[in-house]
Amino acid sequence: MHLEKGELRAPPAKNPVSSRIVAVARHHFLAHGFRGVTMDDLAEQLGMSKKTLYTHFPSKAVLLEAMLLDKFRGIEADLEQITSECSSDFHHALHQLLACVQRHAEEIQPPFIRDLQREAPEMFQWVEDRRRNLIRRYFGKFFSEGRKAGVIRKDIPAELVIEILLGALQAVMNPSKMTELGLTPKAAYTAIIRVIFEGVITTAPRSKR
Numbered sequence: 696m697h698l699e700k701g702e703l704r705a706p707p708a709k710n711p712v713s714s715r716i717v718a719v720a721r722h723h724f725l726a727h728g729f730r731g732v733t734m735d736d737l738a739e740q741l742g743m744s745k746k747t748l749y750t751h752f753p754s755k756a757v758l759l760e761a762m763l764l765d766k767f768r769g770i771e772a773d774l775e776q777i778t779s780e781c782s783s784d785f786h787h788a789l790h791q792l793l794a795c796v797q798r799h800a801e802e803i804q805p806p807f808i809r810d811l812q813r814e815a816p817e818m819f820q821w822v823e824d825r826r827r828n829l830i831r832r833y834f835g836k837f838f839s840e841g842r843k844a845g846v847i848r849k850d851i852p853a854e855l856v857i858e859i860l861l862g863a864l865q866a867v868m869n870p871s872k873m874t875e876l877g878l879t880p881k882a883a884y885t886a887i888i889r890v891i892f893e894g895v896i897t898t899a900p901r902s903k904r
Contacts (some may be wrong), residue, residue, distance in 0.1 A: 713751045713761075716741060721762045721802075723850060730814055756815070763818065767825055772798050774833040780835055785844040788873055789896075790796030792837065800884040808880065811868040827861055832861065841896070848895050856895055863887045 719741055723732045734755055738745040752758040773795045781788035802873030811819045835857055866872065867883050876883070 728810040
């Protein structure tokens with residue numbers, strides 16, 4: 696484990712080989728969980744020796760950290776682009792935001808969340824904290840721009856909407872609750888985001904009087 700003060704310390708994938716390893720690990724870990732995926736499995740899938748694999752990532756834990764960092768860098772880059780454009784066309788940005796949530800959530804399957812919570816609780820907590828920070832930063836900005844455009848209700852404090860969103864994600868996005876409700880991460884994320892937005896969006900942008 697390489698956590699220090701809530702931060703992952705895995706080395707970034709700075710070359711094509713490391714990037715390819717992270718991409719393959721990301722596909723297998725997120726789709727099947729990481730407990731049953733061995734470094735031998737990944738080396739075979741990559742067509743390289745396990746020695747070469749360990750040269751780039753000395754353990755599966757380090758590779759898992761690198762994969763999580765890569766995943767969140769992608770999410771943050773997408774959210775940054777979407778929210779930077781929302782002031783010019785809020786409705787278009789809203790559709791992009793929903794598509795972004797669906798796309799990133801679709802990649803994550805229940806076995807990965809289960810393994811992360813059971814086998815790597817510190818990393819699970821890091822994911823929870825990072826997700827919370829991203830939502831506060833980017834969704835907060837999104838709600839602010841929506842209010843300026845007259846599409847977000849002004850009778851509900853933006854901070855309260857964010858806390859409701861975070862509370863819903865915290866309550867639902869865990870293996871036991873998703874199993875109980877029969878939801879995949881994609882279905883859960885999409886439902887929560889849609890319910891929150893449908894509750895705070897006005898029927899149409901209001902003209903200034």
